[in-house]
Amino acid sequence: MAPARDVAVVSVAQTAQRRAAAGLSETEMIQPAIRAALDRIDASISDIGFTCSGSSDYLAGQAFSFVMTLDAVGAWPPISESHVEMDGAWALYEAWVKIQAGHADTALVFGYSKASPGDLPRVLTRQLDPYYYGPLWPDSVALAGLQARAMLDAGAITEEEMAAIAFRNRTAAADNPNAQLRGSASVEELLATPYVADPLRRHDCAPITDGGVAVILAADDHARRWSDRPAWIRGIDHRVDSHNLGARDLTRAPSIALAAEKAGATGTFDVAEVHAPFTHQERIVVDELGLAEGTTLNPSGGALAANPVMGAGLLRIAEVADRISAGTAGRGVAHATSGQLLQQNLVCVLEGE
Amino acid sequence: MGQQARADDELLHAPLVIEYGFNRTTGPVVGAFLTGLREQRVLGIRGADGRVVCPPVEYDPTTGEPLTEMVEVGTEGTITSWSWVPGDREGQPIPAPYALALVRLDGADTAMLHVVDAGSPDAVATGDRVRIRWADERSGSITDIACFEPVGGAS
Amino acid sequence: MSPAESDRTLSTMPTDVWSQPSVDVPDLGGVEQVQRITVPASMRYDYSPGLTQTRFLRALEEKRILGERTPGHEDVYVSHRGVDPVTGLPTTEEVEVGPHATITAFCVVHIGFGVNAPPTPFVSALFLPDGAAVSLYGTVGGISHEDVRIGMRVEPVWVDDADLTTSMENIRYWRPIDEPDVPAEQLKGHM
Numbered sequence: 001m002a003p004a005r006d007v008a009v010v011s012v013a014q015t016a017q018r019r020a021a022a023g024l025s026e027t028e029m030i031q032p033a034i035r036a037a038l039d040r041i042d043a044s045i046s047d048i049g050f051t052c053s054g055s056s057d058y059l060a061g062q063a064f065s066f067v068m069t070l071d072a073v074g075a076w077p078p079i080s081e082s083h084v085e086m087d088g089a090w091a092l093y094e095a096w097v098k099i100q101a102g103h104a105d106t107a108l109v110f111g112y113s114k115a116s117p118g119d120l121p122r123v124l125t126r127q128l129d130p131y132y133y134g135p136l137w138p139d140s141v142a143l144a145g146l147q148a149r150a151m152l153d154a155g156a157i158t159e160e161e162m163a164a165i166a167f168r169n170r171t172a173a174a175d176n177p178n179a180q181l182r183g184s185a186s187v188e189e190l191l192a193t194p195y196v197a198d199p200l201r202r203h204d205c206a207p208i209t210d211g212g213v214a215v216i217l218a219a220d221d222h223a224r225r226w227s228d229r230p231a232w233i234r235g236i237d238h239r240v241d242s243h244n245l246g247a248r249d250l251t252r253a254p255s256i257a258l259a260a261e262k263a264g265a266t267g268t269f270d271v272a273e274v275h276a277p278f279t280h281q282e283r284i285v286v287d288e289l290g291l292a293e294g295t296t297l298n299p300s301g302g303a304l305a306a307n308p309v310m311g312a313g314l315l316r317i318a319e320v321a322d323r324i325s326a327g328t329a330g331r332g333v334a335h336a337t338s339g340q341l342l343q344q345n346l347v348c349v350l351e352g353e
Numbered sequence: 354m355g356q357q358a359r360a361d362d363e364l365l366h367a368p369l370v371i372e373y374g375f376n377r378t379t380g381p382v383v384g385a386f387l388t389g390l391r392e393q394r395v396l397g398i399r400g401a402d403g404r405v406v407c408p409p410v411e412y413d414p415t416t417g418e419p420l421t422e423m424v425e426v427g428t429e430g431t432i433t434s435w436s437w438v439p440g441d442r443e444g445q446p447i448p449a450p451y452a453l454a455l456v457r458l459d460g461a462d463t464a465m466l467h468v469v470d471a472g473s474p475d476a477v478a479t480g481d482r483v484r485i486r487w488a489d490e491r492s493g494s495i496t497d498i499a500c501f502e503p504v505g506g507a508s
Numbered sequence: 509m510s511p512a513e514s515d516r517t518l519s520t521m522p523t524d525v526w527s528q529p530s531v532d533v534p535d536l537g538g539v540e541q542v543q544r545i546t547v548p549a550s551m552r553y554d555y556s557p558g559l560t561q562t563r564f565l566r567a568l569e570e571k572r573i574l575g576e577r578t579p580g581h582e583d584v585y586v587s588h589r590g591v592d593p594v595t596g597l598p599t600t601e602e603v604e605v606g607p608h609a610t611i612t613a614f615c616v617v618h619i620g621f622g623v624n625a626p627p628t629p630f631v632s633a634l635f636l637p638d639g640a641a642v643s644l645y646g647t648v649g650g651i652s653h654e655d656v657r658i659g660m661r662v663e664p665v666w667v668d669d670a671d672l673t674t675s676m677e678n679i680r681y682w683r684p685i686d687e688p689d690v691p692a693e694q695l696k697g698h699m
Contacts, residue, residue, distance in 0.1 A: 145436025
């Protein structure tokens with residue numbers, strides 16, 4: 001079913017993505033991005049019909065931490081707002097649905113985290129089944145290693161190809177002033193480094209990042225008023241694979257292919273930004289999306305160059321939208337993932353006029 | 354981190370420990386599985402397509418229909434994937450290093466997540482045969498399986 | 509709510525919609541079934557409140573209550589988080605508030621929760637420090653709970669100087685001072 005309304009990304013802004021946003025609370029960290037996204041289109045919070053954020057209390061070490069962050073929006077007198085305990089890309093989806101339903105014409109969406117105060121690979125174990133997986137405290141890197149091993153065993157990737165994926169992303173990030181890891185050692189040098197969780201080396205893993213991103217959506221004429229070149233959302237869909245890792249073929253993520261189909265992510269794209277926190281996962285995402293050769297892949301450096309958990313998926317949408325609005329791309333696709341081993345996936349197709 | 358808040362750039366830090374003592378009901382399927390582990394037996398459940406899912410789930414992973422036929426599976430199995438955990442983190446089932454692994458038990462069609470006490474990454478490979486090493490004290494928990502160990506005792 | 513309403517069945521779900529068929533389990537020898545498990549989850553953080561709240565906490569160590577406001581805006585926020593929740597703009601101007609304050613809301617607590625709760629009954633309350641736009645949370649002491657009023661003027665009672673830390677716990681409680689109550693209409697917008 002075609003969307004009822006044309007909705008576009010009209011403004012994006014991100015924080016610097018850094019290992020530790022020392023000296024800043026989460027609220028202070030995300031405030032400049034929210035403010036910049038509004039300022040870019042000369043808007044204020046009173047122009048925004050709906051606000052939705054994505055973040056995690058487990059990362060913040062604080063219950064209902066997102067409520068504090070709303071101070072950075074200017075949430076008093078009360079605004080219409082919601083929150084997802086997921087990547088901000090799912091907050092964007094909720095906002096898009098809200099606009100499609102006619103309950104708002106404009107929306108502010110943001111996703112962020114400070115992963116630095118806790119032990120991220122351990123915190124992420126709390127996403128897992130609490131009966132069979134949680135008591136084993138399987139850290140996120142070792143879990144990703146199971147998936148990488150499955151791909152290596154199946155001949156779906158090689159360690160050289162994994163290193164090349166890290167090299168390409170981090171080399172691309174050299175041009176991204178917001179990225180955390182900019183530039184890369186050579187593939188040969190990367191392969192000479194030790195394993196951190198055999199078969200994964202450090203370069204196979206996304207960095208641990210503090211940061212966030214804010215995006216403004218607008219429908220129809222609202223979008224045209226705010227932007228000379230809105231990045232129209234032509235399709236958006238999200239799907240989920242089983243949380244039962246032992247029942248999955250870990251070399252695949254059918255939910256990506258299904259979300260892509262439902263979002264109309266076929267044909268050619270000038271640019272693709274995919275959310276792959278581990279090198280081998282980029283191969284899975286690209287294969288499931290069926291991306292054609294010649295698509296510029298992760299020009300920002302992707303999650304391997306900066307991975308603010310709960311923001312890195314929304315950041316992919318922002319990076320594609322920014323290029324469309326700047327006129328350097330005509331049509332693009334963004335992918336976001338949430339959960340572990342590409343469990344939940346969102347695909348968003350964006351296009352200029 | 355020390356107990357005292359420390360002052361680098363005048364910024365306060367403090368250790369914060371958040372602890373949740375979750376007390377969860379198991380329901381009949383998970384409860385039967387955990388009861389089995391306590392008795393040193395492993396149960397799976399037959400899926401809609403006849404395949405045995407272990408650890409057992411209440412609903413078929415594909416069709417969503419309720420599953421009712423629990424079946425006993427073996428205490429030995431085959432590693433279907435693994436990664437190496439070199440360092441200790443709080444809560445791990447055995448001291449590192451060990452392999453995190455997916456193990457398909459004999460008689461099951463899906464794999465169980467657990468750890469293999471293999472000694473070194475050179476001593477473990479996909480396809481290896483492993484068996485359960487039971488915990489001395491068992492209470493009805495996935496950690497009643499202390500770990501898996503290579504069949505033949507090699508490590 | 510009428511008695512008839514309060515007696516009604518809470519679930520409105522038809523009985524045949526949600527059901528769980530009984531499960532056939534191999535004979536485990538008549539042992540007691542596991543029905544519950546305890547799964548403790550403990551997480552350690554190196555928590556920092558950020559520089560802004562650090563300034564607030566350091567001032568408390570000196571028995572001062574600091575607020576902040578956005579330049580050009582009237583409202584002073586305490587304890588501040590670095591942004592003005594009305595405008596969303598950074599609060600870069602530091603303003604000392606209190607220590608005298610006005611009770612804007614209170615509650616007589618008869619059931620204690622948590623390890624740090626005072627003996628019951630006690631009065632928890634919101635205290636609007638002089639010069640601030642929002643109230644701080646704390647407890648009332650030095651007065652019978654029956655005599656606590658909205659608009660009552662109070663001051664903080666600090667812990668001994670030797671026990672001062674960078675914590676709200678520096679304020680043991682708030683006690684009345686000999687000043688006339690603030691009329692409720694002057695507290696509008698601060699409740």
